[in-house]
Amino acid sequence: MHIAMRNVRGAALGAVLGILGAAAVAAALTYFFYCPCSRLPGGWLLGSEVTEPVADWSFANEVPLCQIQVQSWLPHSVNLNCMSSRGQLFLSCASCDGKTWSTAALANPDARIRVNDSVYLVTLTRVEDPEVLDEAWNARAAKLGRQATRPRQEGWWSFRVESR
Numbered sequence: 457m458h459i460a461m462r463n464v465r466g467a468a469l470g471a472v473l474g475i476l477g478a479a480a481v482a483a484a485l486t487y488f489f490y491c492p493c494s495r496l497p498g499g500w501l502l503g504s505e506v507t508e509p510v511a512d513w514s515f516a517n518e519v520p521l522c523q524i525q526v527q528s529w530l531p532h533s534v535n536l537n538c539m540s541s542r543g544q545l546f547l548s549c550a551s552c553d554g555k556t557w558s559t560a561a562l563a564n565p566d567a568r569i570r571v572n573d574s575v576y577l578v579t580l581t582r583v584e585d586p587e588v589l590d591e592a593w594n595a596r597a598a599k600l601g602r603q604a605t606r607p608r609q610e611g612w613w614s615f616r617v618e619s620r
Contacts, residue, residue, distance in 0.1 A: 491533070492523055497556070498533040501525045501568050503575040509619035513545035516571050517599050522547065523570040526560040526580075533557075538571070538617075541595035545569075545617040546583070548596050552613035558582075561615060569617060576619060583614045 491498030501523055516522060522538035524547060525531050534557050537548040547569075552558045561567060561580045569578050583589050592614040597604035 492535045495535075498523075499525075499531045501531075501533050501570045501575050503570050503573045505575045505577075507577070510545075510576060512543040513540040513617070514543055516540050516545055517595075519571055524557060524561075524580075525568040525570075526557050527564050527566070528556055528560040532560060533570075537596060537599075538569075539592065539595040539599045541591050546592040546595060547580070547615045547617060548592065549613045549615075550609060551611045553611060558613065558615075566620065567617075578617045579620045580615045580617060583616050588616070589614055 516538045517540050519538070521535045523533055524536050525533040536557075539546055539548070549555065549558055562582060565580045567578050567580050569576050583592060589608060593608050593612070594604045
């Protein structure tokens with residue numbers, strides 16, 4: 457009887473662990489394919505892939521945030537401020553140095569960006585020219601409906617986004 461009870465307990469524990477394991481796998485897959493969610497990063501960006509190069513990114517000013525996917529040890533995606541100026545697209549990042557996505561973008565500039573339900577293949581280039589940084593800073597302020605402040609926020613970076 458004692459052995460039979462132990463087998464029942466073992467089977468019940470195995471069933472519970474199996475259910476918990478399946479739930480953990482489902483949560484991980486949801487996270488990987490359906491995030492970034494708010495400040496929680498995600499993995500692979502889903503959406504209709506657009507293969508034609510984009511010459512005018514001004515439509516990005518119509519969305520609150522863009523989602524960028526870079527290649528780290530796994531695909532890594534986050535929500536970011538995106539803004540267009542004169543048809544060029546910029547991504548902004550406060551306290552950007554050392555963040556996972558920016559570090560990966562510097563190491564491998566090939567990325568994917570989702571605007572609404574469309575995903576575009578892009579190349580990211582960190583902007584260091586003060587005049588271009590001012591242009592991106594002003595475009596950010598205009599998109600957010602704010603007055604651009606001077607000087608720019610310390611540690612604020614911008615990346616130019618170009619179709620590849």
